[in-house]
Amino acid sequence: MSASALQSLLRPVAPLAAAMSISEVADRLLTAEHRAFLSLPVVDADGRPLGLVSRSKLQDIFMQRFGRDLRGRHPVGEVMNPAPLIVSLATSLEEAAKQVTGQLQYPITEDFILVDGQGLYRGLGTVLDLLKAMEARVAQRNRVLRQALVDLKESQAQLLQSEKMASLGQMVAGVAHELNTPLGYVKNNVQLLGELSAPLFALAAAQARLGQCLNDPACAEADLADALAAAEQARQAAAPELLADDLEQLLSDTLYGLEQIAELVLGLKDFARLDRALSEEVDLNDCIRSALLIARHHIKDKAEVVQQLGELPRIACAPSQINQVLLNLLTNAAQAIEGRGRIQIRSWADARGLHLSLQDNGRGMPPAVLAKIFDPFFTTKPVGQGTGLGLSISYKIIQDHGGQIRVASEPGRGTRFLISLPLPPAVAMPRSA
Ligand SMILES: Nc1ncnc2c1ncn2[C@@H]1O[C@H](COP(=O)(O)OP(=O)(O)OP(=O)(O)O)[C@@H](O)[C@H]1O
Ligand SMILES: [Mg+2]
Incomplete structure (x- = not known):
């Protein structure tokens, strides 16, 4: 050629x-x-x-x-x-x-x-012909490069989408797990309530019969004695004085379970304000709470969460994306903790903007890892466990918000991520991918 x-x-x-x-x-x-x-x-x-x-x-x-x-x-x-x-x-x-x-x-x-x-x-x-041919070649290369850039942007958008779907899937799995626990005992309690209340119906029926007999002048002596004995037996079987406490406990447990379910569903709705308002005035603390609720399943056996949330002015942002970042950071922190640890979340505002720090006392990172964590596909997790996209996407989201994400880490001591968002927002929010 x-x-x-x-x-x-x-x-x-x-x-x-x-x-x-x-x-x-x-x-x-x-x-x-x-x-x-x-x-x-x-x-x-x-x-x-x-x-x-x-x-x-x-x-x-x-x-x-x-x-x-x-x-x-x-x-x-x-x-x-x-x-x-x-x-x-x-x-x-x-x-x-x-x-x-x-x-x-x-x-x-x-x-x-x-x-x-x-x-x-x-x-x-001739030199002129040669130059022209070179120019044509360069122009063609440029066309190819431009197309490659378009393709790259497209696949980046797809990547963003698939990470979103992955974190959505992860979230759904977590929430399903969370829902399962209260659902399980609410169901048990209701079954138990059914069993415990059956003797009460028997008691009510026996007492109704007794009442009828008492009000009926024609009721025979023997029938009355019989009704009395039956009522007494039913009362003993039902033991309402003992039942009262049990029933109260069962009902309050059930209610608690239902409230937990309601809270989770609400959290899910908050969390998944995906693609609704692209830019809303949001209290970042609400995002933190909502992400914590959703990540609870990943965290609760790993770490105690300490929250020090300061008063924050509302800020225009894409809450679903911020939630995604927080969920990524929380999941990473939980995954970095061996045994049981601590995750500390702080938020505060100053003249420069809003700040949010998320610190874990997990295994930390050596400098060589630290240098690469924001690279797409960089992961230290076994094949099939991590995509290595969590932080690169989080980085892009914070960057799109005109903010900064910084990290400090020390092997054996832990890791701290610091997110700063300018106030008022430095950039008009992009349409979400
Ligand atoms: N809090 C942390 N403590 C220690 N190492 C961390 C922490 N957060 C991130 N890392 C390191 O950074 C790497 C990249 O993180 P990232 O979230 O981008 O991908 P991942 O967690 O490996 O995969 P995915 O998020 O797709 O499950 C991790 O594999 C881990 O080595
Ligand atoms: Mg991750």
Whole structure:
């Protein structure tokens, strides 16, 4: 392909013999056919290039007094450049350009000779054609690069989307797990309530029968005694005085479970304000609380969470994205803790903006890891466990918000992430991906 690139530059000009006279060559250079060339090639009997005769050289001679008369009949071999630029047709366009421009002198007075694999003259190439071909090549490369950039942006958007789906999936799994616990005991309690209340219905029925008997003058003595005994038995079986406490406890537990479920559902709704308002005035502390609720399942067996949330002015942001960042940081912190640890979350505001720090006393990171954590796909987790996208996406989200995310970490001691968002927001919020 590179050979054919030079082939397209080839101008098959008929070569000269070294014995031709200077006058003859000068005349030839004036013909329409050769007017475009700066020089003409001279070859030997076999067709090997011997040199180039340049137009300017001949002009120099003819400008001299009697130049043409004195030297016109001399062989052109006398005035040719015996060391012209020779380029093989097999050379790539880039290589040819390098070769030619590397030896080019100002002003340009010669073209270059193109030879085949055997070194035989095939034609002339001009610097102008070479430049044009290079320019076309560069333009084409640019088109390819531009397309690659478009593709890259597209796949980045897809990546963002899939990380969002992944964290959504993770979140749903966590919430489902969280819902399961209260659901389980609410269900048990209701079953128990059913079992415990059955004797109460029996008691009510026995007492109704007794009441009827008492109100009925025709009720026989034996029937009355029977009804009394049955009522007493039912009362003993139901033991309402003992049941009262149990029932109260069961009902309050059940209510508590239901409230927990309601809280989780509310949290989920808050958390998943995905793509609703892109830019809302939000209290970041609400985001923290909502992310904590959602991440509870990941955290509760790992760490105690200490919250020191200061009073914050509301800030315009995309809450679903901020929630995603917080969830990523919380999950990472929980994953960094071996055994049981502590996660400390602080928020405060000052003249520069809002700040949020999230500190764990997990395993920390050596500098070599620390340097790479924001790179896409960087993970130290086993294959299949981490995508390594959490922090790179978090970084992008905070950057899109005009903010900064910084990290300090020490192996064995823990890690602290600090997020700062400017107030008022420095950038108009982008439409979310
Ligand atoms: N709090 C932390 N303590 C120690 N190491 C951390 C902490 N947060 C992040 N890291 C390191 O940074 C790496 C990259 O984190 P990131 O969240 O981008 O990806 P991941 O957690 O590995 O995968 P994913 O988030 O997709 O599950 C982690 O693999 C881990 O080595
Ligand atoms: Mg992560």
